[in-house]
Amino acid sequence: MALTGAKPSGVIGHRQSALSLNMLRVDVCKGMAVGGFLFYLIYIMLSNNSWVASSPLFTSLVFKYRRIESRTTTNISHIVFGIAGSANTWKNKRPYIESWWRPNITRGFLWLDRAPKEHLPWPSSSPPFRISQDIKRFHDYNNHAMPFAIRMARVILESFREEKEDVRWYVMADDDTVLFVDNLVDVLAKYDHNKYYYIGENSECVKSNFDYSFQMAFGGGGYALSFPLAKAMARNLDECLKRYPTLYGSDHIMQACISDFGVPLTRERGFHQIDLHGDLSGLLSAHPGVPMLSLHHLDHVDPIFPSMNRHEAVKLLMEASAVESSRVLQQTVCYHKQTNWSFSISWGYSAQIYEKIPPFKQSRETSADLHSMEKHWARYIHVQH
Numbered sequence: 001m002a003l004t005g006a007k008p009s010g011v012i013g014h015r016q017s018a019l020s021l022n023m024l025r026v027d028v029c030k031g032m033a034v035g036g037f038l039f040y041l042i043y044i045m046l047s048n049n050s051w052v053a054s055s056p057l058f059t060s061l062v063f064k065y066r067r068i069e070s071r072t073t074t075n076i077s078h079i080v081f082g083i084a085g086s087a088n089t090w091k092n093k094r095p096y097i098e099s100w101w102r103p104n105i106t107r108g109f110l111w112l113d114r115a116p117k118e119h120l121p122w123p124s125s126s127p128p129f130r131i132s133q134d135i136k137r138f139h140d141y142n143n144h145a146m147p148f149a150i151r152m153a154r155v156i157l158e159s160f161r162e163e164k165e166d167v168r169w170y171v172m173a174d175d176d177t178v179l180f181v182d183n184l185v186d187v188l189a190k191y192d193h194n195k196y197y198y199i200g201e202n203s204e205c206v207k208s209n210f211d212y213s214f215q216m217a218f219g220g221g222g223y224a225l226s227f228p229l230a231k232a233m234a235r236n237l238d239e240c241l242k243r244y245p246t247l248y249g250s251d252h253i254m255q256a257c258i259s260d261f262g263v264p265l266t267r268e269r270g271f272h273q274i275d276l277h278g279d280l281s282g283l284l285s286a287h288p289g290v291p292m293l294s295l296h297h298l299d300h301v302d303p304i305f306p307s308m309n310r311h312e313a314v315k316l317l318m319e320a321s322a323v324e325s326s327r328v329l330q331q332t333v334c335y336h337k338q339t340n341w342s343f344s345i346s347w348g349y350s351a352q353i354y355e356k357i358p359p360f361k362q363s364r365e366t367s368a369d370l371h372s373m374e375k376h377w378a379r380y381i382h383v384q385h
C-alpha cells in the first residue's frame with residue numbers, strides 16, 4: 001500500500017519540477033517582454049523621431065488606449081451644450097435656461113446675436129455666452145422663413161470649435177428648452193459615441209412633421225450629435241448651408257445636412273418639441289415609459305401646474321426631478337378592487353383617481369391588455385391640440 005501510495009506522489013513531484021521549470025521559462029520570457037515593452041514606451045516618450053508617430057505598434061497602442069478610455073461610462077462632463085439664444089429675449093428665457101443649467105458642471109455656451117451689454121455683469125448662474133459669427137457672407141443663401149436659421153444652425157460648428165477636449169456628445173437646444181440633464185446622460189450613455197449618431201425626436205403634431213420632416217429632430221426639443229458626426233458637420237456645414245437656402249429653420253437645415261451623410265435620425269421619445277397649445281396635463285400624466293428628456297415652448301402653453309406662473313411651475317417640476325430624475329413623469333396605474341377605483345400617478349407631477357376600473361378581457365396577452373387600456377384611458381385623458 002505504501003509503495004503504490006508513493007509511486008503517484010513521485011510522479012506528481014516530477015511533474016511539479018517540470019512545471020516549475022516551464023514556469024521559470026515563462027517568467028523569464030514575460031520579464032523580457034515586459035522589459036522590452038517598457039523600453040519601447042520610454043523610447044517613444046523620449047524620442048522625437050517622426051517615425052514613431054507612424055509606427056504601427058504605436059498607432060495600435062494609442063487605438064487600444066482610446067478604446068479602453070471610451071468604454072468608461074458617459075457622464076455629464078462628456079456633453080457640450082450649444083444653446084441658441086438672443087440678447088433681446090434672454091431676460092425672458094433666463095428662468096428656463098437656469099432651471100436646468102448647473103454652473104461649473106454642465107459644459108457649453110449660450111450663443112447670442114450681439115453682446116448683451118445691458119445684461120452685464122453676466123450672471124454665473126447662466127451658461128457663459130459667446131457671440132455668433134457674422135453670417136453676412138451667406139446673404140445670397142439666406143431665403144429661410146426663419147431669418148436667424150443660419151446663425152442657429154452654425155451653433156454646432158461654433159460649439160465644436162470652442163470645445164472638443166473629452167467631448168462625446170454635442171446637444172443643441174433653444175433658449176426656451178428645459179432639459180433633464182441626468183436622464184439625458186443616461187440615455188446618451190446607451191449609444192456608442194464613436195459612431196455617427198443623430199438623436200432626437202420629431203414633433204407631437206402631425207402637421208409640424210408633415211410641414212418639415214418626420215425624420216427630423218425638432219430643435220426646440222433638443223437633439224444630440226455624437227462627436228464624429230459633430231466633427232463632420234463642423235467641416236461641411238458652411239458648404240451645406242448653400243445647398244439648402246430655403247428650408248424653414250435651423251433644425252431642418254441640420255436634418256438635411258446630416259441626411260446627406262447618410263445618418264438617419266435615432267428617435268428618443270423623451271424629447272418634447274411641444275407644438276401643442278393650452279393644457280399639457282394629458283401628455284404629462286401619461287408620458288411614455290421612457291426617461292423624460294426635455295420640454296419646450298412652455299411660454300406657449302398653460303403653466304404646467306395650475307395656480308402658479310410658468311416659471312414657478314417649471315421650478316417645481318425640477319424640484320421633483322432633483323429627487324430622482326429617472327422617475328420624473330413616469331406613470332403608474334393601480335386599482336382598488338373594493339371600491340372599483342383606479343389611480344394613475346405621474347411621478348412628480350399628478351395623481352388622478354378614476355371611479356372606475358377599465359374593463360379588461362382576461363384572455364388577452366399582456367401587451368394586448370396594455371393596448372386596450374391605452375385606448376380606454378384615452379377617453380378619460382383629455383389632450384388639447
Ligand SMILES: *[C@@H]1O[C@H](CO)[C@@H](O)[C@H](O)[C@H]1NC(C)=O
Nearest residue numbers: 069072073074075076077078
Ligand atoms: C467622467 O468620466 C471621466 C472618464 O471618462 C472622468 O475622468 C471624470 O472624472 C468623470 N466626471 C464626472 C463628473 O463624473
Ligand SMILES: *[C@@H]1O[C@H](CO)[C@@H](O)[C@H](O)[C@H]1NC(C)=O
Nearest residue numbers: 102103104105123124125126
Ligand atoms: C464656478 O467656478 C468659478 C471659478 O472656477 C468660481 O469663481 C465660481 O464662483 C463658480 N460658480 C459657481 C456658481 O459655483
Ligand SMILES: *[C@@H]1O[C@H](CO)[C@@H](O)[C@H](O)[C@H]1NC(C)=O
Nearest residue numbers: 337338339340341356357359
Ligand atoms: C365593481 O365592479 C364589478 C364589475 O363591474 C361589480 O360586480 C361590483 O359590484 C363593483 N363593486 C363596487 C363596490 O362598485
